Structures are given as structure tokens and as C-alpha cells.
Amino acid sequence: MSRETILRVEDVSKTFGGILALNRLSFDVGRGEVLGIIGPNGSGKTTVVNCITGFVKMSSGKVFFKGKDISGKPPHKIADMGVTRTFQVMRPYYSLPAYKNLVIPLFSPRARRTGGWRGGGKLGDRNTVGIDILEEIGFERDSFVPYKMASTLPTGYLKRLELARCLALQPEVILCDEVFSGLSMSEIASMVPLIERIQMDGITVVMIEHRLRELFRVANRIVVLNFGEKLMEGVPEEVMSDERVREAYFGSEEVEEVMTYA
Amino acid sequence: MNDEQRRKERLDRGLKVRADSLYALMSWRELGYLTLPRFVLIAGILVMPFLMPSMYWQRVISVACIYAILAMSFDLLAHYVGLVSLGGAFFIGTGGYIAAVLNTSLGIPPLVCIPIAAIAGGVICTILLLPCLPLRGVYFAIVTLMYPLALGRVIEALDILGGTDGILGVESFPNRWVEQYFVIAMVLLFLFGLRRLVNVDLGLVLRAVKDNDQAVKASGMSIAFFKALAVFIASGMGCLAGACIVHIYMWSGISLFALDFSILPIAATVIGGGGTLVGPVLGCFILVPISELLREFGTLRIVAYSVILMAFVVFRSEGIMNYGQRKYHQFERWVKV
Numbered sequence: 001m002s003r004e005t006i007l008r009v010e011d012v013s014k015t016f017g018g019i020l021a022l023n024r025l026s027f028d029v030g031r032g033e034v035l036g037i038i039g040p041n042g043s044g045k046t047t048v049v050n051c052i053t054g055f056v057k058m059s060s061g062k063v064f065f066k067g068k069d070i071s072g073k074p075p076h077k078i079a080d081m082g083v084t085r086t087f088q089v090m091r092p093y094y095s096l097p098a099y100k101n102l103v104i105p106l107f108s109p110r111a112r113r114t115g116g117w118r119g120g121g122k123l124g125d126r127n128t129v130g131i132d133i134l135e136e137i138g139f140e141r142d143s144f145v146p147y148k149m150a151s152t153l154p155t156g157y158l159k160r161l162e163l164a165r166c167l168a169l170q171p172e173v174i175l176c177d178e179v180f181s182g183l184s185m186s187e188i189a190s191m192v193p194l195i196e197r198i199q200m201d202g203i204t205v206v207m208i209e210h211r212l213r214e215l216f217r218v219a220n221r222i223v224v225l226n227f228g229e230k231l232m233e234g235v236p237e238e239v240m241s242d243e244r245v246r247e248a249y250f251g252s253e254e255v256e257e258v259m260t261y262a
Numbered sequence: 263m264n265d266e267q268r269r270k271e272r273l274d275r276g277l278k279v280r281a282d283s284l285y286a287l288m289s290w291r292e293l294g295y296l297t298l299p300r301f302v303l304i305a306g307i308l309v310m311p312f313l314m315p316s317m318y319w320q321r322v323i324s325v326a327c328i329y330a331i332l333a334m335s336f337d338l339l340a341h342y343v344g345l346v347s348l349g350g351a352f353f354i355g356t357g358g359y360i361a362a363v364l365n366t367s368l369g370i371p372p373l374v375c376i377p378i379a380a381i382a383g384g385v386i387c388t389i390l391l392l393p394c395l396p397l398r399g400v401y402f403a404i405v406t407l408m409y410p411l412a413l414g415r416v417i418e419a420l421d422i423l424g425g426t427d428g429i430l431g432v433e434s435f436p437n438r439w440v441e442q443y444f445v446i447a448m449v450l451l452f453l454f455g456l457r458r459l460v461n462v463d464l465g466l467v468l469r470a471v472k473d474n475d476q477a478v479k480a481s482g483m484s485i486a487f488f489k490a491l492a493v494f495i496a497s498g499m500g501c502l503a504g505a506c507i508v509h510i511y512m513w514s515g516i517s518l519f520a521l522d523f524s525i526l527p528i529a530a531t532v533i534g535g536g537g538t539l540v541g542p543v544l545g546c547f548i549l550v551p552i553s554e555l556l557r558e559f560g561t562l563r564i565v566a567y568s569v570i571l572m573a574f575v576v577f578r579s580e581g582i583m584n585y586g587q588r589k590y591h592q593f594e595r596w597v598k599v
């Protein structure tokens with residue numbers, strides 16, 4: 001573990017009414033790595049992302065980004081610093097064409113400061129850059145898909161659009177909330193190289209996933225959550241062979257399948 | 263035997279290619295096809311004062327224009343930013359009183375007064391509405407409806423700004439043609455200005471706030487700022503309309519906070535077609551004259567109003583312009599199945 005820590009989650013707790021959704025959770029994310037967060041339903045995975053990005057106020061604890069305390073800041077400030085997220089339930093701008101969806105992040109203060117995706121925002125108009133990002137992320141330019149209304153796009157494209165919206169900001173960290181869920185096997189297969197390419201661009205990725213097999217292919221490290229607590233953390237091989245993880249996932253066919261497959 | 267099935271097929275006209283904003287103009291004919299509706303609209307509004315039989319009806323046109331500005335501001339907030347505002351009367355009242363005070367106590371001429379009232383009123387309304395910006399939907403509507411009710415009563419109870427008598431002796435426009443063409447110019451300016459605004463990058467962000475404010479936050483932008491900006495534009499328009507009214511009637515009173523100014527723009531938007539910006543203008547030019555024609559029936563005109571509104575909501579809820587634009591841009595034909 002020689003990586004420089006880019007994101008540090010320290011003793012974060014979150015209660016919803018009387019329910020303890022996160023219980024003194026701590027983990028580090030190294031610069032440039034792909035960190036997977038897994039856990040059974042209701043184990044607090046999405047809450048972690050919400051707390052880090054400021055969409056939900058944590059009850060206690062701190063989050064540090066590059067050594068700076070970002071806990072309690074509003075979501076747009078955190079995104080402006082370079083920590084962006086995708087949403088599990090896709091949130092495109094349905095009334096706009098796909099490429100116009102990317103004009104919005106490209107118009108943000110961060111993108112105007114840094115130039116946005118690969119600095120392209122400083123070169124040309126935002127529509128062109130938007131189409132470039134979409135092409136990079138798998139919208140075939142010649143098929144007119146980038147020009148289609150977001151409301152007419154199928155799930156696979158919408159999930160990519162979520163990622164594209166994050167990329168447009170040229171972020172340092174992307175937190176992906178279940179980008180694989182709801183996709184077919186072949187769609188996932190084409191998403192995996194995309195994640196790898198994002199990592200090669202030097203962007204740190206935190207992935208929340210239920211599709212363990214695909215996650216284990218791209219993740220460098222895994223954090224396992226159960227009932228809001230960290231069960232264990234380690235490289236995918238360690239996690240797969242761990243008895244406690246098997247127990248937490250007991251009955252889940254997915255894991256059985258992955259475990260036997262591995 | 264007529265048992266073969268048919269269905270209606272809709273085709274976009276050839277020049278609406280790829281995206282809504284992208285046109286391929288191949289000939290003068292296509293250019294005319296696009297510019298003709300705009301030309302008819304502009305020319306129609308410009309010659310309207312000459313077609314009116316009397317000064318009375320010219321005044322009706324002025325009032326319709328004022329309502330049109332208000333209705334456009336409602337359309338902008340409701341259909342492009344997602345804030346349903348019932349604050350038309352609030353904007354009119356604020357702008358009206360500012361203009362009246364500036365004119366009567368400082369002696370500033372009307373054509374200088376109006377822009378000052380628009381900007382100052384916009385700032386005041388935005389600051390007052392700032393705490394309500396996180397509200398959405400019907401909650402925002404209720405709060406914006408409370409402001410005009412409250413302010414009217416405050417003026418009445420504290421007997422400030424002329425109390426129930428209002429502020430008398432406000433200077434009128436230099437002459438009726440200036441009055442007429444000033445408000446007409448404002449309608450055209452705001453109509454084409456706003457249409458431009460909602461299609462540039464800034465306007466896209468406003469529309470994005472309506473579509474999905476969470477995603478805008480995740481893109482590193484403060485939605486409170488953009489909502490406040492939109493409210494400033496809309497309330498500034500409303501205040502400008504209010505200032506115009508005050509200078510037309512040469513009087514400013516509590517009736518500026520009357521609910522007519524909140525309700526009629528919404529009715530006009532429903533009839534004209536929401537989200538088109540030109541629809542509300544059209545709706546005002548239909549509703550205001552109808553209201554004048556029905557004046558002799560007294561309060562019964564409200565009934566006529568309600569019937570028209572209900573008919574539109576039930577039978578043509580998309581409004582005239584949305585329907586018209588679809589018919590204009592698409593072919594329809596019957597095809598055998």
C-alpha cells in the first residue's frame with residue numbers, strides 16, 4: 001500500500017431516526033486505485049457515497065479529501081473540489097438531448113476553471129466536447145444516439161451518461177453507485193474496459209457494486225460492509241476466500257456463483 | 263367491406279434534422295418556412311394598435327401586453343426552472359409602488375423610472391423569496407401567493423405609501439403612442455430574449471434544475487444560485503410590467519396586489535401552451551380582450567373565463583401553441599396497417 005491517500009473516511013456514523021445506517025466506518029482510498037465497496041442489501045453502501053459527497057449530512061465522523069476536511073460541506077462544493085458521483089437511480093436531464101446533458105457539467109465553475117474533460121472545454125464549444133465525451137464512453141456518433149432525447153435512451157446508455165456527466169467535470173474521484181445494475185451481461189462486459197480507461201486517466205474510482213464477478217475484475221481493493229460496519233477489507237482474492245464474507249452473503253446466489261467460479 | 267385497419271402516421275418535416283436546435287436550410291422556401299411564423303407574430307403585434315377602433319381598445323392592447331410580460335415570466339419559472347409561482351401580483355405591486363414613489367417624490371421621468379423599478383424590484387423580490395427557494399411545487403406556489411396578500415394588508419394597516427388611497431399623481435407616458443409601443447417593444451424583447459436564454463448554456467442549466475436538481479448539485483453547481491437568478495429575471499419582468507401599469511393608470515394602489523395578476527397569467531399559459539413562451543403571449547391576447555368584451559356582464563365574465571379554462575384543460579391541455587407547432591412541423595397521413 002504505497003499509494004498516496006486521496007480520500008479518507010474517518011469514524012463516519014449515520015443514523016436515520018433510530019436506525020444506525022453507518023457505525024464508525026473508516027477506510028482510505030489511494031490515489032489512482034479502483035476501490036470496490038460491497039455488502040448485502042441495506043448494509044449502508046449508498047449511504048457511504050451520500051455522506052462522502054455531502055448529499056446526506058453524517059451524524060458524526062469526518063471525511064478528508066487530499067488532507068482537507070470536506071465533511072459537512074454542501075454537495076456542489078464537494079463536486080467542485082473534484083469528488084463526483086453517479087446515482088443508482090439514473091438522474092439524466094430527460095428533456096434534453098444526450099449531448100446537451102453534458103453541457104451542464106461543462107458549464108460548471110470547476111469545468112470552466114480546469115477546462116473540464118481533458119481540458120476540452122477551453123478549446124471549443126460545449127456541444128462539441130459533449131459529443132466527444134459521449135463518443136469516448138460508447139455512444140456511437142454515426143448512429144445519432146448522442147442527439148437523442150435522454151428520455152428515449154435505454155438503461156445501458158443512461159448508465160453511461162451518468163459516468164459521462166462525472167467525466168465532464170474532469171474529477172479526481174468518481175464514486176459509482178451501482179453502474180452495473182440493471183445491465184445485461186454484454187453491456188457490463190463493455191463497461192468494464194471503460195472503468196479501466198477511467199483509471200488509466202488517473203482518476204480514482206470508488207465502486208459500489210452487487211455484480212461481484214465484474215467488480216473483482218476491475219477493483220484493486222475491496223471494502224466489505226455489513227449492517228453499517230466494515231466487515232473486512234483487502235484484495236479481491238482475500239475477500240473471496242473470507243469466511244465472514246460468505247456468511248454475510250449467505251443465500252445470495254450471486255456470491256455462491258462467484259465463489260465457486262473463483 | 264371496410265374492415266382494413268388504418269392508423270395515423272406522423273413524420274417530422276425534412277428540415278427538422280437530428281436535434282431540435284439544428285436546422286438544415288436548403289432553400290429560400292425552407293428559410294421562409296421557418297421565418298414566416300416569427301414574421302407574422304412580430305408584424306401582427308406591431309400593427310395591432312392601428313387596427314384598434316378606439317383609444318379604449320388601444321388601452322386594452324397595452325394591458326394585454328403587460329399581462330403578456332407577466333405570463334412569460336410565469337412560463338419561464340414554471341416550465342423552465344420548475345418553480346410554480348403565484349407571485350404575479352407580488353411582482354406587479356412591488357414594481358408599481360417603486361415606480362410610483364420614484365416618480366412622485368423624486369420626479370424621475372417614466373421611461374427612466376421603469377427600468378430602475380424593474381431592477382430594484384427584481385432585487386427586492388428575489389431577496390424576499392430567497393428563503394422559499396428550497397421549496398418546490400405547490401409549497402413554493404403557496405408561499406408566493408402569501409406575499410401579495412400580506413404586503414397589501416401591510417400597506418393598508420400601517421397606512422404607508424398612501425394607504426388605501428394609493429399614490430396619486432404619477433406621471434403618464436409622454437403620449438399614447440409611446441406608451442403603446444414601449445410595452446409592445448418590451449413584449450417582443452422579452453419574448454425573443456427569453457427564447458434565446460433558454461437555449462444557451464446558462465438556460466440549459468436552468469432547465470436542468472427543473473429536470474433534476476440533484477444531478478446539477480453533483481455537477482458542482484449551486485442550485486440555489488440558479489434558482490435565485492431565474493427568480494430575479496422573472497420578478498424583474500413582473501416589476502417592469504407593474505411599473506408600466508402605474509404609469510398608464512397614473513396611480514398606484516393596493517389593487518396592484520390583486521390576485522388577478524397572479525391568476526390570469528396562469529390561465530393564459532394554459533390556453534396558449536406552457537413551455538413555448540410565445541403561447542402565454544398569445545393566451546393574454548385572447549383572454550384580456552375577451553374579458554373586456556364581457557365587461558357588461560359584470561361578475562358573470564368570471565364564469566365565461568372558467569368555462570374557457572376548463573374546456574382547454576380538459577380538451578386541449580397542451581395549449582394552442584404546442585398543438586400548432588406540432589401540426590406545423592409534422593406531416594400527418596393515414597396509412598394502412
